Amino acid sequence: xxxxxxxxxxxxxxxxxxxxxxxxxxxxxxxxxxxxxxxxxxxxxxxxxxxxxxxxxxxxxxxxxxxxxxxxxxxxxxxxxxxxxxxxxxxxxxxxxxxxxxxxxxxxxxxxxxxxxxxxxxxxxxxxxxxxxxxxxxxxxxxxxxxxxxxxxxxxxxxxxxxxxxxxxxxxxxxxxxxxxxxxxxxxxxxxxxxxxxxxxxxxxxxxxxxxxxxxxxxxxxxxxxxxxxxxxxxxxxxxxxxxxxxxxxxxxxxxxxxxxxxxxxxxxxxxxxxxxxxxxxxxxxxxxxxxxxxxxxxxxxxxxxxxxxxxxxxxxxxxxxx
Amino acid sequence: xxxxxxxxxxxxxxxxxxxxxxxxxxxxxxxxxxxxxxxxxxxxxxxxxxxxxxxxxxxxxxxxxxxxxxxxxxxxxxxxxxxxxxxxxxxxxxxxxxxxxxxxxxxxxxxxxxxxxxxxxxxxxxxxxxxxxxxxxxxxxxxxxxxxxxxxxxxxxxxxxxxxxxxxxxxxxxxxxxxxxxxxxxxxxxxxxxxxxxxxxxxxxxxxxxxxxxxxxxxxxxxxxxxxxxxxxxxxxxxxxxxxxxxxxxxxxxxxxx
Ligand SMILES: Cc1cc2nc3c(=O)[nH]c(=O)nc-3n(C[C@H](O)[C@H](O)[C@H](O)COP(=O)(O)OP(=O)(O)OC[C@H]3O[C@@H](n4cnc5c(N)ncnc54)[C@H](O)[C@@H]3O)c2cc1C
Ligand SMILES: Nc1ncnc2c1ncn2[C@@H]1O[C@H](COP(=O)(O)O)[C@@H](O)[C@H]1O
Numbered sequence: 001x002x003x004x005x006x007x008x009x010x011x012x013x014x015x016x017x018x019x020x021x022x023x024x025x026x027x028x029x030x031x032x033x034x035x036x037x038x039x040x041x042x043x044x045x046x047x048x049x050x051x052x053x054x055x056x057x058x059x060x061x062x063x064x065x066x067x068x069x070x071x072x073x074x075x076x077x078x079x080x081x082x083x084x085x086x087x088x089x090x091x092x093x094x095x096x097x098x099x100x101x102x103x104x105x106x107x108x109x110x111x112x113x114x115x116x117x118x119x120x121x122x123x124x125x126x127x128x129x130x131x132x133x134x135x136x137x138x139x140x141x142x143x144x145x146x147x148x149x150x151x152x153x154x155x156x157x158x159x160x161x162x163x164x165x166x167x168x169x170x171x172x173x174x175x176x177x178x179x180x181x182x183x184x185x186x187x188x189x190x191x192x193x194x195x196x197x198x199x200x201x202x203x204x205x206x207x208x209x210x211x212x213x214x215x216x217x218x219x220x221x222x223x224x225x226x227x228x229x230x231x232x233x234x235x236x237x238x239x240x241x242x243x244x245x246x247x248x249x250x251x252x253x254x255x256x257x258x259x260x261x262x263x264x265x266x267x268x269x270x271x272x273x274x275x276x277x278x279x280x281x282x283x284x285x286x287x288x289x290x291x292x293x294x295x296x297x298x299x300x301x302x303x304x305x306x307x308x309x310x311x312x313x314x315x316x317x318x319x320x321x322x323x
Numbered sequence: 324x325x326x327x328x329x330x331x332x333x334x335x336x337x338x339x340x341x342x343x344x345x346x347x348x349x350x351x352x353x354x355x356x357x358x359x360x361x362x363x364x365x366x367x368x369x370x371x372x373x374x375x376x377x378x379x380x381x382x383x384x385x386x387x388x389x390x391x392x393x394x395x396x397x398x399x400x401x402x403x404x405x406x407x408x409x410x411x412x413x414x415x416x417x418x419x420x421x422x423x424x425x426x427x428x429x430x431x432x433x434x435x436x437x438x439x440x441x442x443x444x445x446x447x448x449x450x451x452x453x454x455x456x457x458x459x460x461x462x463x464x465x466x467x468x469x470x471x472x473x474x475x476x477x478x479x480x481x482x483x484x485x486x487x488x489x490x491x492x493x494x495x496x497x498x499x500x501x502x503x504x505x506x507x508x509x510x511x512x513x514x515x516x517x518x519x520x521x522x523x524x525x526x527x528x529x530x531x532x533x534x535x536x537x538x539x540x541x542x543x544x545x546x547x548x549x550x551x552x553x554x555x556x557x558x559x560x561x562x563x564x565x566x567x568x569x570x571x572x573x574x575x576x577x578x579x580x581x
Contacts, residue, residue: 012485013485013486013487070463070464070465070489070491071454071464075458095484096467096484096485097484099449099450099451099454100450100451100453100454100464100466101454102451103419103423103451103452103454103455103458104454104455104457104458106419106420106455107420107423107455107458107459108458110541110542111420111542112418112420112541112542112543112544113418113419113420113451113544114544115419115449115450115451116449128547133342134340134342134446136552137340137342137551137552137554138342138549138550138551138552139549139550139552140342140347140546140548140549140550141546141547141548141549142544142545142546142547143544143545143547144542144543144544144545145542145543145544145545146542147542149544152451179458179461180461180462180463180493181463181464181493182463182464182465182491182492182493182497183491183492183493184489184490184491185479185490185491185492186488186489186490187487187488187489187490188487188488188489188490189486189487189488190486190487190488191486192486205580229580229581237503247483248485248486253445254361254443254502254503261580262575262578262580273445279555283578283580284555285571285574285575287563291560291562296557296560297555297557298555298557299557299558299560300558300559301558301559301561301571301574302557302558302559302560302561303560303561303562303563303567303571304560304561304562304563305562305563305567306563309563310563310567310568313567313568314567314568314571314572316568317568317569317571317572318572318581321572321576321581
């Protein structure tokens with residue numbers, strides 16, 4: 001039997017492998033032989049394939065597809081790739097790009113799906129997915145009753161890393177399925193934020209600001225503290241809605257889910273949807289003027305106070321302690 | 324125009340959400356049940372479209388348990404014309420595949436021009452049911468839209484993820500899903516609640532769907548183990564004074580965070 005694990009790799013807007021790929025290929029290596037699938041991005045495929053081999057892909061399949069058709073070409077490519085690899089499992093990112101294609105692949109081929117895994121492993125009975133549900137309140141293990149499991153993996157959750165493999169590239173022949181798809185009429189890519197700060201997803205330290213910061217200008221205080229600690233910057237949805245920061249900064253149930261060593265919440269009340277994205281952080285510090293704010297219920301260190309007084313003092317104290 | 328809104332009944336995120344440690348299933352009786360807060364916005368879109376476009380029928384469809392009737396009825400009170408609830412013993416603990424199969428079968432049974440869903444639900448956080456339904460019904464999917472432009476024969480809208488915005492368009496019939504950024508749903512008023520009592524509310528079992536869904540012959544995702552993490556405890560809480568920053572730095576140092 002094959003030991004192939006088919007891995008759908010996301011490509012970021014800059015034409016590079018998405019951050020999720022390292023963990024996916026690392027996780028796949030724990031289960032068997034990682035075979036990478038990259039769909040589209042013809043102008044970058046040499047570099048993408050090399051990067052995939054570097055991260056542990058023993059074989060890289062390259063597929064083309066109608067770039068104006070939404071999602072279906074990726075599903076068609078998955079079907080073709082599964083045909084030539086006969087995989088024991090199919091993995092992809094729980095990302096906007098990956099999850100829908102994987103779910104559709106599972107429907108088309110009649111496979112079982114496990115969604116939003118934080119880890120994968122193999123036992124005597126086969127491949128197992130591990131999940132963290134309701135904002136980390138429960139740890140759940142799942143498997144499929146039979147057939148090839150299709151598993152989407154939460155971005156940044158898989159810590160395993162694969163070993164560099166010799167580059168083996170194959171062009172994959174894809175028979176378009178003629179499934180009805182929406183047409184992509186326009187593509188707009190906004191500039192990558194120019195920042196030397198760590199990326200929010202996967203950061204070891206995160207400093208987030210909420211509505212309590214008051215304005216985009218005053219949100220700069222969050223950035224100053226982040227820079228003093230070498231941390232990434234996050235935000236509550238209220239801060240995003242108020243226009244203090246772009247949406248990509250949102251931490252929570254419908255934003256990025258983070259689990260850093262240190263999370264500092266500034267002027268954030270701690271709504272359940274916010275907590276769902278950060279309550280598995282190792283250490284939580286909260287600064288809020290309202291001593292009844294629910295964020296204090298989960299904070300290891302809570303300061304009832306004004307961020308505009310406490311944070312500048314904290315930045316100064318950090319500078320003093322560094323010398 | 325016939326718009327079917329996929330209404331999911333979920334535990335209120337503002338309350339406590341619990342899983343049964345034996346079955347791994349959500350404890351429905353232990354929490355308040357509400358319409359998922361994202362699809363509720365999709366429902367708002369459908370209802371306001373119907374208000375402005377005569378001849379539009381809005382149907383709320385849900386797969387849930389009998390106890391969920393009250394939640395689905397809220398969709399009628401908000402302004403949906405009728406509701407269809409699929410209830411069957413065999414669907415207890417349904418996984419993604421089975422849920423999508425059943426909803427697809429019910430959608431074929433009801434008929435539709437447009438299907439409206441939420442992009443992800445607050446209890447599942449899977450966000451793949453709309454895509455799975457598109458595959459099963461072979462219709463275009465326009466998922467995670469930030470806004471919707473709907474005409475009698477076409478639907479379009481922008482989809483933003485990270486730094487990329489795609490403009491999607493497709494002829495009807497199609498399925499769309501909306502994000503949390505859609506307009507807030509209306510509250511059902513007293514008149515709406517009274518009117519809801521007279522609106523058609525159909526409860527269907529699997530066999531009544533005229534679909535051949537064999538629950539056991541398809542592979543299913545099952546939970547094999549579940550462990551509850553002890554809830555997080557609050558640590559120290561201090562009122563800020565002149566020494567707060569110093570103490571906080573000491574705390575961070577002690578925990579090797581600086
Ligand atoms: C479908 C849905 C999905 C959602 N998803 C998310 C999500 O992913 N992430 C998310 O964060 N939210 C999400 N929300 C929103 C969530 O319910 C809250 O509205 C939001 O988190 C509140 O943000 P906040 O804490 O910044 O604002 P508020 O709740 O207004 O809190 C501001 C806090 O700042 C404090 N404050 C004010 N001034 C100061 C000062 N000078 N110094 C110190 N403290 C001060 C106040 O005491 C208050 O506690 C979602 C909601 C819905 C309906
Ligand atoms: N049991 C269900 N009944 C009706 N609609 C559902 C059901 N499950 C999921 N949906 C729809 O699919 C969307 C995404 O849900 P999910 O894929 O579970 O995150 C929801 O917002 C609903 O519109």
